Amino acid sequence: MTLNGGSGAGGSRSAGRERDRRRGSTPWGPAPPLHRRSMPVDERDLQAALTPGSLAATAAGTRTQGQRLDWPEGSSDSLSSGDSGSEDGVYKVHAAGAPGVGKSALARIFGGVEDGPEAEAAGHTYDRSITVDGEEASLMVYDIWEQDGGCWLPGHCMAMGDAYVIVYSITDKGSFEKASELRVQLRARRQTDVPIILVGNKSDLVRSREVSVDEGRACAEVFDCKFIETSAALHHNVQALFEGVVRQIRLRRDSKEDNARRQAGTRRRESLGKKAKLFLGRIVARNSRKMAFLAKSKSCHDLSVL
Numbered sequence: 297m298t299l300n301g302g303s304g305a306g307g308s309r310s311a312g313r314e315r316d317r318r319r320g321s322t323p324w325g326p327a328p329p330l331h332r333r334s335m336p337v338d339e340r341d342l343q344a345a346l347t348p349g350s351l352a353a354t355a356a357g358t359r360t361q362g363q364r365l366d367w368p369e370g371s372s373d374s375l376s377s378g379d380s381g382s383e384d385g386v387y388k389v390h391a392a393g394a395p396g397v398g399k400s401a402l403a404r405i406f407g408g409v410e411d412g413p414e415a416e417a418a419g420h421t422y423d424r425s426i427t428v429d430g431e432e433a434s435l436m437v438y439d440i441w442e443q444d445g446g447c448w449l450p451g452h453c454m455a456m457g458d459a460y461v462i463v464y465s466i467t468d469k470g471s472f473e474k475a476s477e478l479r480v481q482l483r484a485r486r487q488t489d490v491p492i493i494l495v496g497n498k499s500d501l502v503r504s505r506e507v508s509v510d511e512g513r514a515c516a517e518v519f520d521c522k523f524i525e526t527s528a529a530l531h532h533n534v535q536a537l538f539e540g541v542v543r544q545i546r547l548r549r550d551s552k553e554d555n556a557r558r559q560a561g562t563r564r565r566e567s568l569g570k571k572a573k574l575f576l577g578r579i580v581a582r583n584s585r586k587m588a589f590l591a592k593s594k595s596c597h598d599l600s601v602l
């Protein structure tokens with residue numbers, strides 16, 4: 297996030313920033329008039345905000361305020377009364393990446409916060425309810441990744457996310473390499489199958505491109521995550537990114553439920569002969585491994601499939 301030496305959490309956070317490390321940036325115009333959904337946080341606020349109760353309360357507050365939160369253009373998103381699928385009702389999404397790649401810009405677009413002085417005061421956490429594929433989801437996007445590659449609360453950042461958006465700038469090879477590092481660190485910390493989306497931002501800066509689309513896609517395939525290129529400046533693919541995040545979380549949730557159902561079914565079939573059971577199990581496992589491999593190797597750019 298572009299943070300001037302302001303007050304509060306934002307001010308202290310920005311104190312050690314090395315602004316000249318930012319690359320390929322051009323000023324961009326104000327965001328379309330959206331409802332603002334952000335809040336300033338400091339470390340204590342964040343600790344409190346991370347408790348399941350307060351997250352649920354935030355989500356509930358979002359709904360009771362009854363505001364409609366629209367994407368910029370041509371969106372089918374709307375506020376509805378349904379529940380989102382995460383345990384506490386809010387999907388927690390972390391934006392990570394090297395300095396100056398556009399994490400804050402993307403988060404602010406999601407939160408509907410306009411660029412400029414208002415954004416400086418807005419804080420680093422953005423919540424919003426969106427409807428994806430006819431089902432409402434509440435998202436809390438955390439833009440709290442520090443420039444030294446850590447986070448205000450590293451344990452929390454790595455442990456509490458329902459999804460991670462690892463951003464690099466297509467104009468900065470170093471940020472691309474950093475993204476791979478982060479991906480490795482994240483997988484080392486998170487044993488669970490948490491969705492990670494690799495985001496090549498600043499796709500509008502075509503002349504300064506240092507990372508090709510193919511390199512981005514290949515990296516996502518190697519690291520087993522999803523891939524999308526965005527331009528926060530042009531608001532290009534930002535909606536697709538956050539809708540994709542929701543779809544990825546849901547797909548994993550659904551696949552866990554399927555597995556649980558399959559296991560329950562297996563227990564019911566215990567009366568079947570042992571040999572037949574083993575035989576069927578092996579065929580199913582072999583097929584699903586094959587299918588998973590094929591799907592993974594072809595679909596890193598498709599955020600609507602696993």
Ligand SMILES: Nc1nc2c(ncn2[C@@H]2O[C@H](COP(=O)(O)OP(=O)(O)OP(=O)(O)O)[C@@H](O)[C@H]2O)c(=O)[nH]1
Pocket residue numbers: 297298299313318320321322323324393394395396397398399400401402441442443497498499500501526527528529530
């Ligand atoms: N041209 C262009 N500039 C962008 C884009 N996204 C962000 N920027 C600019 O890049 C600079 C850094 O953006 P930020 O959103 O502050 O980046 P960040 O990753 O949050 O940076 P830190 O908070 O320092 O980690 C700002 O000047 C933005 O206006 C983009 O898609 N295209």
